[in-house]
Amino acid sequence: MSNAYNRPDQLSPELRRRVLDTARRLGYPGPDPVARSLRTRKAGAVGLLLTENLSYAFRDPAAIGFLEGLALACEDAGTGLLLVPANPEREDVASVHRAGVDGFVVYSVPDDDPHLAAVLERPVPTVVCDQPDLGTVDRVGIDDRGAMYELAKHLIDLGHRRIGVVCMRLARDRNDGFVTPDRQHAAHFHVQRNRLSGLAEAFSEAGVDWSQVPVAERFDHNTASGASGAAQVLDRDPQITALICTSDVLALGAMNEAARRGLRVPHDITVTGFDGIRAGEEAGLTTVRQPVLEKGRAAGKLLLDTNERSRPRSVNLATELIIGKTSGPPRGGAEERWFGP
Amino acid sequence: MSNAYNRPDQLSPELRRRVLDTARRLGYPGPDPVARSLRTRKAGAVGLLLTENLSYAFRDPAAIGFLEGLALACEDAGTGLLLVPANPEREDVASVHRAGVDGFVVYSVPDDDPHLAAVLERPVPTVVCDQPDLGTVDRVGIDDRGAMYELAKHLIDLGHRRIGVVCMRLARDRNDGFVTPDRQHAAHFHVQRNRLSGLAEAFSEAGVDWSQVPVAERFDHNTASGASGAAQVLDRDPQITALICTSDVLALGAMNEAARRGLRVPHDITVTGFDGIRAGEEAGLTTVRQPVLEKGRAAGKLLLDTNERSRPRSVNLATELIIGKTSGPPRGGAEERWFGP
DNA sequence: AATTGGTTCTGAACCGTTACGGTCCTTTCA
């Protein structure tokens, strides 16, 4: 039976025809994929776990790029890609237990996400992406800290000392407001924690008291959040000369807010992002470009590479500082430098 | 064993604790999802079949919107979404046979796609989207023909009689060039066939000889294709007053080409699209807006609705004609109308 | 003491496939 479908060489054409004929006559729909998976111990699919609602994956430009790369890798290997529903609001990890997959890719979830813990308990290979190196599973990422440090250096060189920051969510709880240094330090999102830490390091080296820098956190990741975060920072300190956002999406929102206030970028205020998405590029945003598609592809390749010996592996992809037209010297920056620290 | 994990009420807490303890000690990783699926006959996932390479789903704005809606519906139901790799170049339908899913959504594949045939042979519910009504499975779509007819009417009312068309691929073979009426009629892509047919009907009614209208087909769906298609049409007949594209992406490309030639839209030439994507909206494109997200959500709801009695169902969603600033009367249109048919 | 009722626990059957090894038949060659 099985042979008739999958192993035509194991039996005579005559018998094969007869088997297939009667199978059709009996209404047999072909071998059941689930039973086959059980027997062969191959599901033919990899699971993807995201921190956000499933549909978020299709709204965020960076996530879309990552998914495209991952899909590319899956396609090459002829594997399916299973999007695992993991509602961050609920602690329900049943979906992780229920997923019939040969491996997991975990993309940018908080360190303490129960879904991540559930994945790590499953006896399948796993690749974490944009997360701390766990030492036990493969990892793909970038040097968020170093890249942000470079961006900060660029701003410092331009003369900026009085700055504000808008960042994405730092933990699983919603906190749309200013962030204490403690919260920054304890942030459960690896990416945000490292980007902030790169900023803190660079500006501290330049003599800025980081604890006085207004950092506005936003739970939702869209331009509206960028705008309201920027507004909050500007209300707190109208004197800032640069607004650093930890993503391009937030930065685009911040630019909207700047425009709304009649502030010209970069003359009145410098705005920077992070990611290197298309819309940011079109806006001439100063940012760090990271290879999101390559990140997805690398994660898929790592997961589907059957060479077990070399696990766990850790891959860091290169980023590039893009100096666009949204950054410039602070207004009256030259004079300020004379009086600066 | 099973009860200890899934049915805590069926046994004493004491025994449950003992079972779980020894399970952990023996390194038991929890119930195997595949074996469970086999027994319960529930995979906890729905499959998505696309005509294009998997990664295309993340590059095309309309596809992304559809996926977002579908993901939303899956999330509500706690189901996973399996992207089935279906390379259109190969006839390899094994991926369809291998997919452990409770149902399929088939999105805009050609009528004669072997993957579609393979899906229909599987004994699971199926929803086809942007495809002809098969009568045997659920269907979600829009009235492509009627919507394009309305758009054509708008152009006819403005006075356009000499037009050109750029359309997406009509069949599985690559044909980057002009399309004969025969090929239009025999097109294997339901959506394109109907949009062209709506155009043909409207313009024929207005006295235009449709067989003389240049229709350029492009296999790849991106702005470059839109530009080259527009170029081909304009080279053939520089006198056309309107360029009708069967998608917004193509239309944006066509506008690039118009600009390259120094043609001003809509003063020198009218350009229209179809879909209602964000980028088109920002460009002020005259187009037909269709609810892509709702389409995906409706497909998911239909598939996950367990009420079998009412199958098969057919859902048509409403579209809206958006008159933007890329359509206007033809240059000297008023005079031409005096001499027109 | 025997019956009844209820709860907790155990064991076996089954889901549908694939892998494997054994039987049987045919062919080849000494």
Added chain:
DNA sequence: TGAAAGGACCGTAACGGTTCAGAACCAATT
């Protein structure tokens, strides 16, 4: 003619759960 070899076919045992029937046990009732 007999033995060895090879090919075709078939039967059976997992794979790892879930489910359900019924055994075992305990307490309450007759």
